[in-house]
Amino acid sequence: MVNGRPAEPAVRAARGPALPILSTVAPRRREPTPEGSAGFRTKTPRPVYEPAPVASRPYADQIAEWLEVLETTPLLELGARADAVRRERHPEGIVTYIVDRNINYTNLCVTDCRFCAFYRRPKDDEAYVLSYEEIGRKIDEAKELGAVQILIQGGHNPYLPLDWYLGLLRYIKEHHPIHVHGFSASEIDLIARVSKRPFHEVLRELHEAGLDSMPGAGAEILVDAVRDFIAPKKIDASYWFEIHEAAHEIGLLTSATMMYGVGESWADRIEHLVKLRASQQRSLERGKGRYTAFIAWSFQPLHTEMQDWDIPLGTGMDYLRVTALSRLVLDNFDNLQVSYVTQGPKMAQIALRFGANDFGSLMIEENVVSAAGTDFIMPEAEMRRLITDPGFQPARRYQDYTLVREGDDGCPCCQRHGKASLAAAGAGRDA
Amino acid sequence: MSVTISEELRVQPTDPRLIPIAERVLAGERLDREAGITLFESNDLLAIGALADLVNRRKNGDRVFFVANQHINPTNVCILRATCVFCSFARRPKEEGAYTMTLDEVFAEADQIRETPVREFHIVGGLHPKLRLQYYEDLIRGLKERHPGVEIKALTAVEIAHLARIEKISIEDVLLRLRAAGLDSIPGGGAEVFSAGVRSTIAARKLAAEEWLQVHRTAHRLGIPSNCTMLYGHVETYADRVDHLLMLRELQDETGGFLTYIPLAYHPDNNELGARLGRQGTATTGFDDLKNLAIGRLFLDNIPHIKTHWVMNTPKVSQIALHFGVDDLEGTVVRERIYHDAGATTPQGLTFSEIVRLIKDAGKRPVERDALYREVREW
Numbered sequence: 001m002v003n004g005r006p007a008e009p010a011v012r013a014a015r016g017p018a019l020p021i022l023s024t025v026a027p028r029r030r031e032p033t034p035e036g037s038a039g040f041r042t043k044t045p046r047p048v049y050e051p052a053p054v055a056s057r058p059y060a061d062q063i064a065e066w067l068e069v070l071e072t073t074p075l076l077e078l079g080a081r082a083d084a085v086r087r088e089r090h091p092e093g094i095v096t097y098i099v100d101r102n103i104n105y106t107n108l109c110v111t112d113c114r115f116c117a118f119y120r121r122p123k124d125d126e127a128y129v130l131s132y133e134e135i136g137r138k139i140d141e142a143k144e145l146g147a148v149q150i151l152i153q154g155g156h157n158p159y160l161p162l163d164w165y166l167g168l169l170r171y172i173k174e175h176h177p178i179h180v181h182g183f184s185a186s187e188i189d190l191i192a193r194v195s196k197r198p199f200h201e202v203l204r205e206l207h208e209a210g211l212d213s214m215p216g217a218g219a220e221i222l223v224d225a226v227r228d229f230i231a232p233k234k235i236d237a238s239y240w241f242e243i244h245e246a247a248h249e250i251g252l253l254t255s256a257t258m259m260y261g262v263g264e265s266w267a268d269r270i271e272h273l274v275k276l277r278a279s280q281q282r283s284l285e286r287g288k289g290r291y292t293a294f295i296a297w298s299f300q301p302l303h304t305e306m307q308d309w310d311i312p313l314g315t316g317m318d319y320l321r322v323t324a325l326s327r328l329v330l331d332n333f334d335n336l337q338v339s340y341v342t343q344g345p346k347m348a349q350i351a352l353r354f355g356a357n358d359f360g361s362l363m364i365e366e367n368v369v370s371a372a373g374t375d376f377i378m379p380e381a382e383m384r385r386l387i388t389d390p391g392f393q394p395a396r397r398y399q400d401y402t403l404v405r406e407g408d409d410g411c412p413c414c415q416r417h418g419k420a421s422l423a424a425a426g427a428g429r430d431a
Numbered sequence: 432m433s434v435t436i437s438e439e440l441r442v443q444p445t446d447p448r449l450i451p452i453a454e455r456v457l458a459g460e461r462l463d464r465e466a467g468i469t470l471f472e473s474n475d476l477l478a479i480g481a482l483a484d485l486v487n488r489r490k491n492g493d494r495v496f497f498v499a500n501q502h503i504n505p506t507n508v509c510i511l512r513a514t515c516v517f518c519s520f521a522r523r524p525k526e527e528g529a530y531t532m533t534l535d536e537v538f539a540e541a542d543q544i545r546e547t548p549v550r551e552f553h554i555v556g557g558l559h560p561k562l563r564l565q566y567y568e569d570l571i572r573g574l575k576e577r578h579p580g581v582e583i584k585a586l587t588a589v590e591i592a593h594l595a596r597i598e599k600i601s602i603e604d605v606l607l608r609l610r611a612a613g614l615d616s617i618p619g620g621g622a623e624v625f626s627a628g629v630r631s632t633i634a635a636r637k638l639a640a641e642e643w644l645q646v647h648r649t650a651h652r653l654g655i656p657s658n659c660t661m662l663y664g665h666v667e668t669y670a671d672r673v674d675h676l677l678m679l680r681e682l683q684d685e686t687g688g689f690l691t692y693i694p695l696a697y698h699p700d701n702n703e704l705g706a707r708l709g710r711q712g713t714a715t716t717g718f719d720d721l722k723n724l725a726i727g728r729l730f731l732d733n734i735p736h737i738k739t740h741w742v743m744n745t746p747k748v749s750q751i752a753l754h755f756g757v758d759d760l761e762g763t764v765v766r767e768r769i770y771h772d773a774g775a776t777t778p779q780g781l782t783f784s785e786i787v788r789l790i791k792d793a794g795k796r797p798v799e800r801d802a803l804y805r806e807v808r809e810w
Contacts, residue, residue, distance in 0.1 A: 074441055074484075074754070075751070075754045075793075075794075076441065076442050076477050076480050076481045076484065076754055076755075077441040077442055077481075079442075079477050080441075080442040080443075080477045080478075080481075083477060312788070312792075315747065315750055315789065315792050315793075316745075316746070316747030316748060316749075316750040316751045317750055317751065317792050317793050317794075318792075319747065320751060343747065344745055344747065345714070345716070345717070346714070346716060346717030346720060346744070346745055346747070346748045347717060347745070347747050347748060347751075348717075349716050349717040349718055350476070350717040350718065350721065350748070350751065353476045353477055353718075379712075382712070382713055385713065385716075386716060389716050389718060389719070390474045390476065390716070390718045391474035
């Protein structure tokens with residue numbers, strides 16, 4: 001079934017007997033209970049984490065240099081330096097955002113990340129997989145509202161084979177054409193393992209079936225010692241980079257993220273940034289795909305296994321320093337997104353003076369962070385007010401950061417891939 | 432593009448209109464009305480913040496003051512229910528949700544703090560048509576008896592003027608009786624925006640500007656210190672804001688009785704004004720919050736402290752504000768009602784250790800204070 005395309009493969013795969021234990025339920029949130037929403041609020045003692053000395057780290061010199069900058073530069077001066085870089089890269093003063101919908105096709109996951117409130121174990125009666133039709137319906141609703149892409153991500157569900165993903169992508173492109181930004185590196189790894197195929201072949205097949213770009217999720221902190229502390233079963237840092245660079249190799253654009261405030265040190269945060277910069281450098285030299293943007297946010301503890309751990313959560317200072325520092329370190333990244341969903345509209349707006357030039361996505365649906373108790377969803381008028389108020393010009397964009405223009409032909413990268421023309425197709429003309 | 436004005440200023444203005452203002456601030460000169468309006472118009476947030484930070488450092492160094500306090504709102508019944516259209520807290524006497532606490536209920540609420548080191552009660556409420564001065568005297572006296580170490584900051588100028596009216600006695604007599612009962616200072620609420628035009632739109636029947644100032648002038652003359660505020664982010668213009676600050680600065684020149692200035696962010700949920708303006712769900716922006724704090728620091732050169740109220744600004748923005756000229760952080764609060772009725776999504780209280788950590792994490796020195804800004808201890 002990999003190369004051949006039987007009639008209605010998609011629909012059959014979704015309904016078919018390949019997924020016997022899965023029920024299809026709408027995602028819902030649990031109210032907090034004394035035991036914890038996911039029932040796993042065991043009194044797991046916090047694992048010990050000792051950050052490694054700077055000298056023993058890769059890129060030690062660069063890390064030491066940036067640590068020095070951080071320690072000697074007052075907050076507003078750091079912001080002003082980042083703001084100057086932003087002005088240089090985006091002198092027109094435009095702050096972009098994308099209209100999209102997060103579709104979480106499954107919450108079933110076997111990776112047990114301690115920071116996650118979204119996933120359910122295989123036997124949990126709240127575990128779900130969405131059917132192709134449900135996903136199609138969500139896409140149509142989103143397009144009706146002006147979405148130009150879907151972000152499709154899910155748990156690490158070992159019951160879904162590669163064919164399920166290929167079928168889904170073909171189904172979307174055939175019946176509900178839209179830019180598909182999907183499947184983070186750790187999902188790619190799981191699909192490869194479940195299907196016993198090399199990950200770069202998985203990437204290529206997904207791309208051919210309709211995957212247009214790849215989100216930067218699953219990065220957390222790209223330092224193995226931290227990953228062992230918060231997500232011991234997740235792919236290690238070098239593998240995350242390998243998958244992203246392989247995606248770039250076949251021409252895909254990806255993004256990069258960081259989730260801080262999980263007990264890591266500043267050296268860990270900087271190592272993460274410096275490694276990303278090096279990875280981008282390699283991809284730029286190859287001249288195909290690249291990272292389009294960097295997005296940082298702080299760990300949201302509610303309902304997670306880590307909620308009772310004695311770790312300092314990300315403060316306002318942390319957010320602005322991470323934002324400004326990332327703008328300075330990542331001098332080969334074009335765009336820096338704010339995270340209003342986790343930081344709130346006030347902090348997100350302030351971050352526009354600390355190096356950020358993109359408001360991220362105007363999400364029509366979001367489930368993951370909301371499951372952890374953070375829920376700043378806003379209407380478009382409010383997002384535009386937040387951008388306009390400090391003197392910036394708001395503009396809708398596509399995934400590749402070209403601006404949406406009145407009467408344009410839809411997502412330019414999908415056009416280039418010879419895929420469905422989105423704006424031309426329009427919601428009304430979809431079957 | 433930026434010009435280096437002084438090495439002391441770590442962020443040089445990118446907005447050229449700020450250069451002459453920066454020069455005046457560096458020289459320690461007072462800012463005029465025009466400069467105030469220019470500051471509000473400018474989007475050069477970091478330069479404004481750095482200027483305010485410099486002024487604050489000259490006054491307060493690295494110290495950030497906070498008080499372990501508890502807010503108590505004895506009643507939400509208010510005769511201005513219909514005319515203060517920005518308020519989500521007030522109720523008519525028989526309206527659903529209206530409450531008036533008995534003295535025992537007030538004492539019970541205050542008793543929650545027995546195990547924590549609270550040093551200040553912040554007591555404000557509606558203008559109840561029937562609660563007499565005696566109730567407030569008994570309330571203050573009762574709290575003082577039960578919590579002798581705790582200072583009492585109670586009743587805004589609007590409530591004091593209301594009590595004078597229903598008792599048919601002077602403002603001075605109300606203040607003297609309250610002080611005899613144990614009042615230590617008075618809060619800065621009810622100032623809103625002094626402009627008569629704005630007041631007629633958002634608080635038509637509330638105490639006029641001159642009367643509000645007169646209550647504070649009287650308190651200061653009697654040796655009762657007070658705070659001052661401005662409610663921003665509704666229908667006021669930048670000129671209205673600056674005129675408001677000018678009036679506060681003028682009274683402070685005269686009396687020196689203001690301890691701290693607190694800009695208050697208007698919250699549009701569950702009130703008539705928010706509905707009229709179509710503003711539900713849209714708080715003031717982070718830029719505006721920081722600018723109001725920083726410009727307050729730059730303009731009010733004679734008021735010792737500038738306070739950020741984390742209930743409305745959020746704890747994250749309040750922490751950042753410590754680099755924008757702010758040296759005073761609202762305290763533990765315990766249970767905030769007024770802004771939460773207006774849609775605030777922040778916590779209703781912060782713990783003592785959370786406040787200490789926020790300040791330390793900002794690179795500042797936390798100083799626990801009492802209601803009169805005397806140092807209790809440094810953390």
